[in-house]
Amino acid sequence: MGCVQTYKRVHNGPRMTVHPNNRSAAPGSVSSRLDVHFELNGSPVDLTVEASDVVCDVLRDQLDLTGTKFGCRIGVCGLCTVLLDGMPASSCLLLAPMLEGRRLTTIEGLGSDGRLDPVQAAFAEEQGFQCGICTPGQILAARALLAHEPDPDEPRIRDWMTGNLCRCTGYASIVRSIRSAANRLAESGGPERSA
Amino acid sequence: MSLDYIRAGTTEDAIAALIRGGDDAKVVAGGTALVLMLQEGFIAPRYLVDIGRIAALGGIRDVGDAVIIGATTTLWQVMTSPLVGRRLPVLVGALGRVATVRIRSVATLGGNLAHGDPRLDPAAVLLALDASVRLAGPDGERWLGLEELFVDELTTAIGPAELVVEIRIPYPDPSSRLTYRKLVGQTMDDYGVVNVAARLDVDDGRCRDARLVLGAVAATPIRVPAAEAVLRGAGIGPAVIAQAAELAREAADPVGDLRGSAGYKCDMVVVEVRRALTELASGPGGPATPAGRWSDS
Numbered sequence: 001m002g003c004v005q006t007y008k009r010v011h012n013g014p015r016m017t018v019h020p021n022n023r024s025a026a027p028g029s030v031s032s033r034l035d036v037h038f039e040l041n042g043s044p045v046d047l048t049v050e051a052s053d054v055v056c057d058v059l060r061d062q063l064d065l066t067g068t069k070f071g072c073r074i075g076v077c078g079l080c081t082v083l084l085d086g087m088p089a090s091s092c093l094l095l096a097p098m099l100e101g102r103r104l105t106t107i108e109g110l111g112s113d114g115r116l117d118p119v120q121a122a123f124a125e126e127q128g129f130q131c132g133i134c135t136p137g138q139i140l141a142a143r144a145l146l147a148h149e150p151d152p153d154e155p156r157i158r159d160w161m162t163g164n165l166c167r168c169t170g171y172a173s174i175v176r177s178i179r180s181a182a183n184r185l186a187e188s189g190g191p192e193r194s195a
Numbered sequence: 196m197s198l199d200y201i202r203a204g205t206t207e208d209a210i211a212a213l214i215r216g217g218d219d220a221k222v223v224a225g226g227t228a229l230v231l232m233l234q235e236g237f238i239a240p241r242y243l244v245d246i247g248r249i250a251a252l253g254g255i256r257d258v259g260d261a262v263i264i265g266a267t268t269t270l271w272q273v274m275t276s277p278l279v280g281r282r283l284p285v286l287v288g289a290l291g292r293v294a295t296v297r298i299r300s301v302a303t304l305g306g307n308l309a310h311g312d313p314r315l316d317p318a319a320v321l322l323a324l325d326a327s328v329r330l331a332g333p334d335g336e337r338w339l340g341l342e343e344l345f346v347d348e349l350t351t352a353i354g355p356a357e358l359v360v361e362i363r364i365p366y367p368d369p370s371s372r373l374t375y376r377k378l379v380g381q382t383m384d385d386y387g388v389v390n391v392a393a394r395l396d397v398d399d400g401r402c403r404d405a406r407l408v409l410g411a412v413a414a415t416p417i418r419v420p421a422a423e424a425v426l427r428g429a430g431i432g433p434a435v436i437a438q439a440a441e442l443a444r445e446a447a448d449p450v451g452d453l454r455g456s457a458g459y460k461c462d463m464v465v466v467e468v469r470r471a472l473t474e475l476a477s478g479p480g481g482p483a484t485p486a487g488r489w490s491d492s
């Protein structure tokens with residue numbers, strides 16, 4: 001948990017909900033707006049952002065995709081995990097303009113109406129969550145792991161999932177869920193590598 | 196104050212933007228350190244110059260006696276490169292100890308070295324590997340060894356309008372034994388309490404040359420020349436190891452923090468140096484990520 005000593009200094013106060021056509025210039029720190037084009041959950045997105053916007057805020061406040069949670073806002077807790085070109089990233093540390101040309105996957109991009117992604121289904125069946133706040137990040141991190149390595153053993157799972165913190169489960173059921181997801185994916189013909 | 200975001204297309208564009216922006220401009224690569232500093236108000240730049248899209252700053256190439264890694268190559272790309280895995284397993288091991296997958300997938304090698312934090316894992320191991328960086332700036336290009344690069348805590352010799360372009364890492368001699376140790380006190384993804392990178396070049400049981408680097412216990416990662424001198428020419432046994440470990444303690448100047456008091460860290464320098472050198476005395480050493488190697492399939 002790098003940076004713990006600076007935890008208290010991190011700005012984590014209430015933020016205004018900002019909509020694309022309704023931005024008020026926050027006094028003191030206005031950053032100029034710029035356009036960003038990227039792929040979000042398989043669809044192209046054109047967005048106007050401020051240079052200093054971080055991706056987790058843009059997702060939640062501007063795009064209404066509140067499946068991405070945030071906690072520490074310093075890259076430590078994993079609640080804000082998204083997949084950037086298929087790899088896990090902390091969206092609290094990504095500036096929105098950095099998304100240009102990239103492929104972003106959030107939890108909303110997994111599964112489809114009425115059908116859970118195999119990793120989601122495995123977490124549900126194996127009780128890989130309790131309160132659920134860490135779950136979108138856990139599932140996305142697990143999805144990326146299984147795309148890289150379809151049959152990971154427990155040490156591999158624990159190494160990869162390090163830093164996706166969970167205060168509820170004690171992790172055993174998360175590891176079990178990921179193993180079960182690996183089996184499900186193997187049965188269904190392997191993970192989709194597009195996640 | 197407004198913040199302008201400039202997406203540089205070429206190294207020249209980036210340098211020009213940095214010259215224009217002067218003290219108010221900051222380079223952003225992976226952003227993992229920069230965004231934190233921005234959020235915490237440690238820095239308040241007016242221009243961010245994004246170098247992530249400059250093709251010439253990426254890539255990993257074999258130049259015969261060394262590997263050259265573009266500054267914006269991510270730590271994940273470096274640690275999963277088959278070339279790096281074959282020639283520099285110790286680097287793979289150290290990169291596998293940086294924070295979490297989420298950081299490694301975004302953070303760049305150039306950004307890591309440019310950040311100048313004494314606790315950075317790649318910085319310590321690259322110092323033991325005699326790596327150097329190529330810088331490009333308003334006055335052209337220059338090469339700088341890492342010892343010259345690291346000046347003070349969060350301070351490097353990189354000029355205000357200079358960029359790290361690439362990192363050159365000479366391949367270790369076949370006789371080189373290398374190891375990297377990171378002692379963490381809390382969780383696996385924490386910064387080290389004490390980091391040790393060690394290299395012994397061994398011929399016929401004698402140490403021909405040595406590097407001993409400490410991370411997290413001074414304002415920059417530091418070499419311990421006194422310990423290296425003791426190791427050089429010696430047969431590596433418990434007595435010389437103990438002596439080198441004591442010299443390392445004397446070189447360390449740690450600050451007490453939530454990871455331990457200064458005294459504790461000094462004691463751990465002795466323990467970790469002893470462990471590192473003992474490991475190297477008995478064999479070639481090797482990478483130690485907790486769960487083995489990853490490949491970027």
Ligand SMILES: Cc1cc2nc3c(=O)[nH]c(=O)nc-3n(C[C@H](O)[C@H](O)[C@H](O)COP(=O)(O)OP(=O)(O)OC[C@H]3O[C@@H](n4cnc5c(N)ncnc54)[C@H](O)[C@@H]3O)c2cc1C
Binds near residue numbers: 303315
């Ligand atoms: C939660 C967390 C935990 C971490 N834990 C560890 C750890 O355990 N071990 C470890 O080693 N590190 C750790 N780090 C630090 C991380 O490795 C660095 O933040 C990262 O390597 C910086 O690279 P970047 O590409 O993100 O740099 P950026 O954040 O983009 O830039 C960092 C600094 O370097 C400058 N810069 C970047 N690229 C260049 C360039 N090419 N030329 C000139 N200047 C440049 C920027 O202006 C800035 O000042 C951690 C970080 C976080 C957020």
Ligand code: FES
Binds near residue numbers: 073
């Ligand atoms: S909010 Fe904790 S890692 Fe981003």
Ligand code: FES
Binds near residue numbers: 128129131132166169
């Ligand atoms: S389920 Fe509550 S934090 Fe993980």
